[in-house]
């Protein structure tokens with residue numbers, strides 16, 4: 001009799017990564033992970049208990065005592081090795097992103113590429129951590145400052161960039177000599193777990209980067225644990241505010257990036273083809289689930305009709321389908337609940353008088369995934385919920401105004417201030433906009449002005465809480481604290497050391 005081959009379960013367990021090893025949670029709590037393109041459950045995620053988090057913190061704390069003293073030269077070599085590994089595994093990471101997030105493969109590859117920028121920036125750690133020195137501040141007195149790591153720091157990340165947002169955080173944090181605990185989104189945890197495994201493979205000591213999966217229980221424990229010195233958060237505005245307030249109340253340094261409602265102003269002199277191409281890619285790329293997505297086009301004056309027509313023509317051609325299909329240009333939404341929520345916004349907007357130019361509801365895709373077609377709404381007003389709320393789906397609103405001044409007023413009155421863009425051929429107007437626009441990142445004929453890895457990313461108003469923006473130079477500042485030494489070494493006259501030449505006295 002032959003032994004029956006055990007049937008391989010299609011549902012993969014996903015565990016924490018603590019001290020370099022997979023760790024099964026002791027909580028007994030689990031969360032399903034879905035493939036949004038098929039609607040099927042593909043994973044079962046451990047949700048951390050308080051003791052799981054404590055184990056990760058102990059590991060990170062023990063690792064910090066060693067890691068902080070590892071030479072800059074060694075840290076740099078390890079970071080370069082990690083950069084190479086991530087680069088070589090880009091496609092594997094992208095597959096994991098597409099499988100659990102749903103974005104099309106080209107988007108997933110783009111996400112890895114943007115994440116790599118942050119690792120490359122961290123490779124320059126010896127330059128970033130150089131101190132400053134003032135000699136002869138007074139007679140015999142020199143002053144110098146260095147930047148010291150903080151200790152154990154934590155990162156809590158959203159579902160929409162499961163690899164890139166962690167890359168915004170841990171490479172710089174670790175380069176600075178900290179150890180890190182990552183708490184990824186519970187919706188798409190495989191890519192962040194994999195990039196942490198690659199860090200072990202690159203040769204970083206165990207405990208330098210730990211991953212705990214979980215929900216509010218894990219987040220709350222990270223925010224209250226006394227051995228955690230700082231928290232980086234990226235996610236929705238209500239949770240960003242909560243994390244900022246609780247973390248700060250517990251004495252931690254916190255940077256908490258929140259949601260967005262990004263406006264793209266189009267002036268009458270704009271290149272309409274360019275503006276329409278950009279509006280379509282920035283509104284519907286990654287099914288609108290980007291914090292820098294364009295959510296509102298502000299059409300100024302007579303540009304409205306031709307612009308809406310040009311956006312419509314392009315949007316109609318968008319191919320919606322599973323992210324693994326090379327012909328798909330837009331994938332599904334993250335969950336069935338989110339699909340329902342976005343669909344409701346469209347219905348409410350229509351009821352309140354918005355004109356549906358293209359309706360993505362009821363799109364037919366040959367799977368039972370969470371698909372919504374690209375939707376274009378014209379004549380949206382500022383009282384409609386589709387304008388006041390962050391939708392985070394493939395819905396582009398067009399608000400029509402008469403003047404540039406009205407357009408910048410819209411931005412000023414918006415509670416968010418992540419990104420803003422203007423499309424115009426007028427250099428003077430563009431220059432004026434970069435001053436007037438009430439947002440942290442501005443695009444001039446660029447719809448999604450996500451800064452390169454050697455600048456820093458961050459919005460204003462309800463899009464970010466805390467003093468420092470994320471990654472780049474501000475990231476290095478966030479993950480270090482300065483120490484300043486004032487030294488006095490008087491001229492060695494009368495000292496026991498004979499320098500063999502006359503002294504000043």
Ligand code: NAD
Nearest residue numbers: 157158159184185215216219235236239257258259260291
């Ligand atoms: P989210 O706020 O629901 O979740 C973010 C993280 O917080 C996750 O790790 C989640 O587990 C945790 N969390 C959720 N609810 C919690 C609670 N009640 N208590 C404690 N922790 C909790 O965000 P999301 O849906 O994963 O991501 C989408 C949001 O993130 C959008 O609002 C988007 O604009 C925003 N985002 C902002 C940026 C930025 O740079 N400003 C970048 C990416 C995404």
